[in-house]
Amino acid sequence: MFQSRKSIFFLLFTFCTTIYCQSTIFDPETGKHYPISDFSRIEDIPFLLPDPDPKKYPPEFLNSLLKHCNDPMPSYIELFSKAWIAFKEMGLNGSKFPNSFSFVRRIISSIRPLQVFHALLTGLVLTLLRAYITRKLYTKLISGVGVTPEISGKLIESGWKGFWFFFMWLFSLKVVVLSGRTDYQYPLCVFRNNIFKIGYFDIPTPPDYYWLYTLQLGFYLHSLWSVFFMDSWRKDSFVLVLHHCLALLLLETSLLLRIHRAGVLTLFLHDLCDVFLEISKINVYLRIRRGKPYTIHMTIANIFFALFATSWVVLRLYLFPLKVLYASSWGAYICLVGRENRGFLFFNLLLWGLFVMHIYWFTFIVRMTIRLVTSPLEACEDIREDAVDKKVDNMNLCNHKTTSETVLNNNHNHITTTNTASDNTDTSFIVKQIKRIENNNNNDSHTNKPLTNGSTCISTKCN
Numbered sequence: 001m002f003q004s005r006k007s008i009f010f011l012l013f014t015f016c017t018t019i020y021c022q023s024t025i026f027d028p029e030t031g032k033h034y035p036i037s038d039f040s041r042i043e044d045i046p047f048l049l050p051d052p053d054p055k056k057y058p059p060e061f062l063n064s065l066l067k068h069c070n071d072p073m074p075s076y077i078e079l080f081s082k083a084w085i086a087f088k089e090m091g092l093n094g095s096k097f098p099n100s101f102s103f104v105r106r107i108i109s110s111i112r113p114l115q116v117f118h119a120l121l122t123g124l125v126l127t128l129l130r131a132y133i134t135r136k137l138y139t140k141l142i143s144g145v146g147v148t149p150e151i152s153g154k155l156i157e158s159g160w161k162g163f164w165f166f167f168m169w170l171f172s173l174k175v176v177v178l179s180g181r182t183d184y185q186y187p188l189c190v191f192r193n194n195i196f197k198i199g200y201f202d203i204p205t206p207p208d209y210y211w212l213y214t215l216q217l218g219f220y221l222h223s224l225w226s227v228f229f230m231d232s233w234r235k236d237s238f239v240l241v242l243h244h245c246l247a248l249l250l251l252e253t254s255l256l257l258r259i260h261r262a263g264v265l266t267l268f269l270h271d272l273c274d275v276f277l278e279i280s281k282i283n284v285y286l287r288i289r290r291g292k293p294y295t296i297h298m299t300i301a302n303i304f305f306a307l308f309a310t311s312w313v314v315l316r317l318y319l320f321p322l323k324v325l326y327a328s329s330w331g332a333y334i335c336l337v338g339r340e341n342r343g344f345l346f347f348n349l350l351l352w353g354l355f356v357m358h359i360y361w362f363t364f365i366v367r368m369t370i371r372l373v374t375s376p377l378e379a380c381e382d383i384r385e386d387a388v389d390k391k392v393d394n395m396n397l398c399n400h401k402t403t404s405e406t407v408l409n410n411n412h413n414h415i416t417t418t419n420t421a422s423d424n425t426d427t428s429f430i431v432k433q434i435k436r437i438e439n440n441n442n443n444d445s446h447t448n449k450p451l452t453n454g455s456t457c458i459s460t461k462c463n
Contacts, residue, residue, distance in 0.1 A: 023035060023036055024199075025198070025199035025202060027193075027203045028193045029261075030206060034204065036198060037202050040200075040201060043106055043109070044196075044197070044200065044201075046102070047103055047106060047196060052339055053338070057337065057338035062338060065334040065335075065337065066192075068334050069192065069334065069335070070188070070189070071188060073326070074322060074326055074330075076322070079321060079322060079325065079330075082329065082330040083329035085330070086330050086333035086337075086344075087329065087345075087348070089333065089337060090333060090336070090341045090344045091341075091344050091345040091348060103342055107201075107253070107256050110201035110256055111256065115214065115255075118214045120218070121218070122222075123218040123219070123222045124222075126218060126219060126222040127222045127225060127226070127230075130156075130222070130226070134153070134156050134230075138153065138156065141156070145286070147288075147289055150232075151285045154232055155282060155286070157230070157231055158278040158281045158282045158285070161274065161278050162274070162275055162277075162278030162279055162282065164219060165271045166275045168215065168267070169268070169271035169272050169275060171212055171215070172212060172271065173268065175209065175212055175264055175268075176268045177268075181261075183262075183264075183265055184323070187262070187265060187323045187324065188326070188327050188330065188331035188334065189335070190259070190261040190262045190327055190331065191259065191331055191332045194258060194259055194335070194336065195339050195340045201256070205258070209260045209261075212264060213260060213264075216247075216251055217251050220247045220248050221248065224244045227240055239361075242357075243354075243357055246354060246357075250266075250350050250354075253343075253346070254347070259343075259347070262324060262327060265324055266320070269319050269320045269323070269324065270315070270316065272311055272315060273312050273315055273316060276304050276305075276308035276311055277304075277305075279300075279304045280300075280302075280304035280305040283298070283300040283304070284297070284298070284301045302372065305368070305372070309369060312358075312365060313362075316355075316358045317359070320355065321355055325355060328347060328348050
């Protein structure tokens with residue numbers, strides 16, 4: 001009697017467990033079961049791939065590949081050779097791994113409205129916050145620090161970006177390293193659990209990954225807007241727009257396809273470079289204040305530029321390809337070959353395109369480094385700046401041999417501007433600012449004295 005009851009309980013337990021497992025999906029990353037939606041039960045069935053052919057992909061071969069997940073970092077030669085093997089087998093073999101637009105629609109249908117709302121709200125809040133900070137600090141930097149109006153705007157831009165990149169780098173450091181995860185040490189393992197099955201899109205993103213992605217998506221939405229309406233226009237601004245669009249596409253699609261572990265590793269290797277760059281730019285902008293040069297700022301700028309150049313080479317030209325690109329190509333091959341591949345070619349083309357952009361921007365770093373060595377006084381100008389009338393002539397300011405000099409001394413309420421005869425049309429940005437200040441103040445005297453060298457001195461004293 002007891003044995004029969006025990007058998008009945010065992011059968012009931014087995015039945016309930018089977019029903020539960022069929023209605024849930026197990027996430028190896030978190031070790032939890034999550035319910036499968038009715039929508040996924042219907043829509044996911046057509047996209048299931050059959051088990052790998054044992055003749056083409058013997059189980060022994062697949063298991064031997066997984067043993068390479070803990071391999072050390074490769075050389076560049078090994079990277080390119082193994083990446084080519086992965087591309088030939090998984091990216092350029094449509095017969096084995098077909099890609100269809102219907103699966104793209106399935107990915108789009110998995111977008112969670114709440115996540116989109118969080119990203120858009122973050123972008124809006126960042127834009128409003130930066131506009132508020134600009135409004136509060138713009139005139140204070142002009143009057144208190146003694147910089148020109150254009151430099152004031154650039155100081156706010158660099159300070160804003162530098163703070164954000166440092167904050168996000170600390171966040172990614174916490175997620176990638178301090179959380180106890182080993183993705184940085186063993187990046188080839190990041191795709192091990194990315195095999196599509198029914199309910200794959202119902203697995204929620206871990207909270208720390210989710211909020212890191214949401215903040216980054218919001219920031220790049222804000223940055224895309226800022227390039228056109230808030231930041232100074234530069235020679236590489238179009239490339240910057242392309243970079244922001246590429247970053248948004250990579251972030252959102254990697255979040256939807258649940259390859260966020262590789263995405264966060266990419267962010268971790270990128271943000272620190274921008275922190276050093278913005279600190280260097282801030283000190284470049286502060287090198288001339290009220291017409292007086294401050295060499296300490298140029299020294300600090302050179303130090304952080306050296307850190308920026310070094311971190312660019314180490315993080316973006318060395319660790320990024322040998323960790324992220326190696327994982328996205330060879331790591332995906334050893335974890336997914338014969339079982340899953342959708343998205344391989346798409347993500348690898350985007351990531352390798354990002355690497356090409358890093359090489360393009362590295363040419364600017366090399367040119368700036370050469371100028372620092374050969375002409376240190378002239379190197380303080382950002383070579384990406386567009387030479388238009390609104391830009392202050394930074395090269396002349398560095399040499400302290402200005403043909404157009406503005407001294408803003410608010411402590412004594414005195415403004416003096418000296419222009420060459422060629423600037424008599426008063427079309428320069430600085431002269432327009434001086435005229436605006438003159439019109440807003442009750443001036444009792446205004447004198448123009450011709451000089452022997454053919455230039456004109458305009459002196460305005462505010463009582």
